[in-house]
Amino acid sequence: MLEELFNRIVDMDEEGAVSMAKEYLEGGGDAKKLLETCRDAMGVIGQKFEKGEYFLSELILGGEIFKNIMEFTLPKIKGGDEKKLGRIVLGTVKEDVHNIGKDIFKVFAEASGFEVIDIGIDTPEEKFVEAVKEHKPDIVGMSCLITAGVASMKRTVDALKEAGLREGIKIIVGGGRVDEGVKQYAGADAWADDAAKGVRLCKELMGIEG
Amino acid sequence: MAKTPEELAKERYNRIMAAINLQEPDRVPLRGFGGDIVPAYYGITQKEFCFDYEKGTKAIEKYLTDFPFDWPSAAITGLDGRVFSVAFSEYPEVAVSTTFITGPMHEVLGDKYYRFPGMEIAEIASPQFIGGTFMQPDEYDELIENPPKFVAEKVLPRACRNLDTPQKTMATMVKLGIEFTRFGSVGREIAGIAARLGYPSIPMGGAYAPLDIIGDFLRGIENVLLDIRRYPDKVKQAAEALVEPIINYALSFKKRGFKWVMIPLHLNEYLSPKLYNEFYWPTLKKVILRLLEEGMQSQVFFEGRHDVHLETILELPKGWGIAYFEKTDLVKAKKVLEGHTCVMGGIPMSLIVGGTPDSIKEYMKNLIEQVKPGGGVILSPTIGTAPKETPIENIYALIEAVEKYG
Numbered sequence: 001m002l003e004e005l006f007n008r009i010v011d012m013d014e015e016g017a018v019s020m021a022k023e024y025l026e027g028g029g030d031a032k033k034l035l036e037t038c039r040d041a042m043g044v045i046g047q048k049f050e051k052g053e054y055f056l057s058e059l060i061l062g063g064e065i066f067k068n069i070m071e072f073t074l075p076k077i078k079g080g081d082e083k084k085l086g087r088i089v090l091g092t093v094k095e096d097v098h099n100i101g102k103d104i105f106k107v108f109a110e111a112s113g114f115e116v117i118d119i120g121i122d123t124p125e126e127k128f129v130e131a132v133k134e135h136k137p138d139i140v141g142m143s144c145l146i147t148a149g150v151a152s153m154k155r156t157v158d159a160l161k162e163a164g165l166r167e168g169i170k171i172i173v174g175g176g177r178v179d180e181g182v183k184q185y186a187g188a189d190a191w192a193d194d195a196a197k198g199v200r201l202c203k204e205l206m207g208i209e210g
Numbered sequence: 211m212a213k214t215p216e217e218l219a220k221e222r223y224n225r226i227m228a229a230i231n232l233q234e235p236d237r238v239p240l241r242g243f244g245g246d247i248v249p250a251y252y253g254i255t256q257k258e259f260c261f262d263y264e265k266g267t268k269a270i271e272k273y274l275t276d277f278p279f280d281w282p283s284a285a286i287t288g289l290d291g292r293v294f295s296v297a298f299s300e301y302p303e304v305a306v307s308t309t310f311i312t313g314p315m316h317e318v319l320g321d322k323y324y325r326f327p328g329m330e331i332a333e334i335a336s337p338q339f340i341g342g343t344f345m346q347p348d349e350y351d352e353l354i355e356n357p358p359k360f361v362a363e364k365v366l367p368r369a370c371r372n373l374d375t376p377q378k379t380m381a382t383m384v385k386l387g388i389e390f391t392r393f394g395s396v397g398r399e400i401a402g403i404a405a406r407l408g409y410p411s412i413p414m415g416g417a418y419a420p421l422d423i424i425g426d427f428l429r430g431i432e433n434v435l436l437d438i439r440r441y442p443d444k445v446k447q448a449a450e451a452l453v454e455p456i457i458n459y460a461l462s463f464k465k466r467g468f469k470w471v472m473i474p475l476h477l478n479e480y481l482s483p484k485l486y487n488e489f490y491w492p493t494l495k496k497v498i499l500r501l502l503e504e505g506m507q508s509q510v511f512f513e514g515r516h517d518v519h520l521e522t523i524l525e526l527p528k529g530w531g532i533a534y535f536e537k538t539d540l541v542k543a544k545k546v547l548e549g550h551t552c553v554m555g556g557i558p559m560s561l562i563v564g565g566t567p568d569s570i571k572e573y574m575k576n577l578i579e580q581v582k583p584g585g586g587v588i589l590s591p592t593i594g595t596a597p598k599e600t601p602i603e604n605i606y607a608l609i610e611a612v613e614k615y616g
Contacts, residue, residue, distance in 0.1 A: 014439060052518070056480035057435040064436060095335040097325050100431060122331065147559050148246050148336040151599040176514065177593060181560030193537075 001029070002037045009041035010048075012058060014065050021069045031076035034069070042066055042111035046196035056104075059195055063107035085113040086138035086206045089131045091123035093152035098145035101175045105141065105195040112199050114139075125152075125159035132165045139202055142188070144175040153186040161187075170205040174198045218408030222280045226410065226588065230507075230532060230552045234585030238578060238616035240609065241554060241588055242279030243562075244287075245595025246336050251276075251602070257328030260287050260313035260337055263396040271403050277605050282409055283594050286396060288312045289324045289339045290474070292418045292459075293369070293427035297362035299455035302462035307390035309416035313337065314392070318385045320371030323427065336595070343430040344369045347437060350444035353428070354451045365428060414509065415463025417471040417501060420452035420493040421445070425477050435480060438489055449493045457500050464506055470531075471501060472509045479514030479537075486519050498526060507531040509554075512538060520546050536592045541580045544587060554588040556581065557608070562591060563600050567607035574611035582616065589616070 001024055008017035024034055045062040048054040054062075088109055092102050099121050106116050119131050132140060140160070142153050153173050160166045171188040174195075183191035190205060192198035213221070221236075228235035249259035252269035259266045266286045273284050288310020298304040311319070313326045325331045325338045344365045345353065353360045367374045372382040401411060424445070425434040437445050460471050473494075481490055498508050508531035512519075516538045523533055524547070532552045535543050540556035547553055556577050561570060574589075581587045589612060596605075 012439065014436075055482045055485075057438065057482065057485060060432050060435050060480075061439060064432075095332060097331060097338050097340060122335075146336055146338060147563070147593060147595050148597045150560065150563055151597045154599075177559065179558060179560050181558055181564050185560060185564030 002033060005034075006037050006041045006044075009038065009062065009065055010044050012061050012065075014061065014068075017065050018068050022072065025073065025076060031073050034073050035077065038066055038069055038073070039111055039113065042108060046108060046112075046199060049194065049196040050200070056194070059104055059108070063104060063111075066107060066111050084115050085203065085208060087115045087117065087135060088139045088141050088202065089117050089119060089128070089135055089137040090141040090143070091119040091128060091131070092121040092143045092145075093149045093156055094122060094124050095152055096144045096146050096149040097121045098143075098175075101145060101195070102141075102143040105143065105174060105192075105198045108195045108199045109141075109202060112203070114199075114202060123156075125156045128156050129159050129163045129165065132160060132169060133163075137169060139170045139172060139205055141198070141202070142171065142173050142186075144173075145177065147177055149175065150177065150182050150185065153182065153188070157187040170202075172198060172201055172205065213408070215406055215408035219405065219410045222408070223410035223412070226281055226412065229585060229588050230529075232529065232549060232552060232586040234582070238582050238612060239280040239588050240612040240616070241590035242277065242282035242284065243559075243591045243594045243596050244273075244282075244284035246598040247596040247600045247605075248273045248284050250598030255327065255333045256287075256336060257313075257326075257333040260326055261317075261328065263392065267396060267399055267403070270400055271407075274404060274407050274409065278609060280410075281412070281588070282404065285400065286312060286393070287337050288315075288393070289337055290426065291315075292416065292423060292456075293323070293361060293365065295416065295418070295459040296423055296452065296455045297358055297366055299358050299458040299462075302458070302465055304390075305459045306415070306462040306466060307394065308459070310393075312389070312393055315386060315389045318372065318382055318389055320373075320382075321369055322371075323369060334598070336597075339426075341426045341430055342369070343428075343433055345428040347429075347433075347441060347444075350437075350441060350448050353424075354444070354447045357448075357451050357455050361428070369427070412470060413463075413466075413468045414470045414472045415460060415466075415468040415506070417460035417473045417497050417508065418456055419473065419475050419477070419490060420449040420456060420497070421490045422476045423452050423456070424448055431477070431480070434477070438485060442489075446489060449489065453493050453496050453500075456497055460497070460501055460506065461504060464504055469505065470507055470509060472511070473497070474511040475513050478512060478516055478519060483518050487522065491519070491522055495522075495525065498530060502527065502530055509534060512536065517542070523547060523551055526551070532588065534590065540577070540587070544581050548584060548586065552586050552588065553581075554590045555592050556587075556589050557591045559591050559593050559596060562604050562608060563597060565604060567603050570604055570607040571611045571614075574608065575615045578612070578615040 005020045172190040173188040174192045190201040225235040225239045270284050291308045291311040294308035373379045425431045511534045535555040544553045
C-alpha cells in the first residue's frame, strides 16, 4: 500500500494520495512509516524537478499533497516528527514582502527532515540576528523576489558578521532574482533559485549527501 | 559638433528599429533600467518618488540626463493593473489608463494587490505587487460567462476596500479619474523631457496572458496551479473567455496611435511544456496574433526560465515583436530564434549591482561578441529594476562597454 501511495504522490494524484493515506492510517498503519514514504516521495519530486522532468507547478502541488497528508499524520506520531537533519532559520529579507518562494522551500525543507523556523517577510537584519541567537540554527536561509532584496541580503549577512554569529552558521540565499553574483555580493555560502536545489544544497552544507 | 536632440533620437530610434526588424544596426542598442536607483540617485525616498509626481519627474530627468541608454525605461512607478483593464475593457477611454496603478491610485482604491512605500511598507522600500485570492473555485462559471462583469462586480469589491459599497465606488471612481488625468499629464511631461534629451518615442500599451489574469489577480498563483489539476476544463474555458476582453483593452491603445503592447508573463516558468501548451500558450498566442493583425507588435517579457518553451515562439509569424528574456540564456535564445524574433536581455542585474567596472566591461565584451553578428538583438538588464545601492560607476561602465564593443 505504501508503495502505491508513494507512486500516487510522485504522479501528482492529489485525491488518490490523500485518500490512500487516510485509508492506511484508519487500517492501523504506522504513521511514522507513512511519514517516511511521503518524505521519500517528496525527495523524488525534487529530483525530478532538478532533472527538468518536473516544473514549479509540480513542486507546488507536491507540497500541497504533503501538507494535506501531514495534517492528519503528524498528530498521530508520538513526540511529533523526530527526524531532524538540522535547523534552519528562514525569512524573506527586509523591504521584500513576497512569500511564495520561501513557502515552497519551507515545505520541501521540512519534508526532507529539516526543522524550519520561519521568521516571516520584510524581516529586518536585527530580527535575523535575534533569531540566530535564540534558535542557534545550523543554516540561515534568506529569500527575496525583488532586486532590492539583494542589497538587504548583503546587509543581513553583514549584521550577522558584526554580531559575531557568522562563523557558527551556513548561509543560503534564494529566490527568483538570486544567482552566483548575488551569492558573492551578499557573502553567502550557497544560492538557489528553486526549492529543490535549495534543499539539496542545505544538505550539502550540513555534510549530508543529497 | 554635438548632435541635436532630434538627430540623437532618430539615431537611437533607427538603431532599435533595425534590431527589431532583425537587421544589424550601427551598434547594438542598449535598453535602460529604472527602479529604486532613480529616486536614490536624486536623493529622495521611494515614497516621494511614488507619490510626489513633481519630485518624481525631476528624479527621472536627472537620471535620463546622466545615464544615456538608447532606450530608457525610467518612469514613475506603477504596478500591474491588468485586473482593472479586464473590468473596464468595454470602455477604451477608461481601459487605456489601467495598465499601471500608481501610489496615489492605490491610495484611492484601497486595494489589497499592492504594497506602497509609506503606506504598507517603509518609505524607502520598493513598491511591490502581492496579488491574492479574490475568487473561489466555484465561481469559474461566472467568470467564464462574462469576465468584465464578474471582475468589476464581484472581484473588485473584494479586492478594493474603497469599492466595496456602491456609494464608496462612485466616489472612488471619480477620484480615480482625477488620478488617471494627473498620471497622464505627468507621463506627457516626462515624454517631453525624454524628447528634449534626445530619446526616441516608442509608446507601449499593454496586454496580458489570459491565464496570468487568473493567477495574479483572481485566484492567486498557487491556487491557479492547483486549479489546473482540479478543474482543468474550467480553467481552460476561463482563459479562453479572457482573450476577448484583453484584446479590447489592448486595442484601446491602438485608438491612441500606439503600435506596441508590453506583455509581462508570470506563470510561464511554472508550467511543464505539456501544461504550458494546453493551458497557457494557446490563449496568449491568440492575443499576440490578433493584435498583430490589428497592426500592433508585442514585447513579451518571458519571466524566469523559458528554455523549455522557447521553440513555441517560432509558431508566431516572423517579426511579431520582441522576446525579452530573464533567465533564459540570450545566446541560446538568439540561436533558436535567429532570423525570426528580435531577442532582448543578457545582462544579469547581480552583475550591475555586485560587479566592478572591469568585470562588467569584460562580461559585456564577451556577450556582445556572441550576440552581435547578424543583428536582431537588444541588450538589456534581465530585469528592469535596480536597487538603490547600485554603484553609479557600474552603470557608466555598462553604457561605455556597449558604446565601445557594440
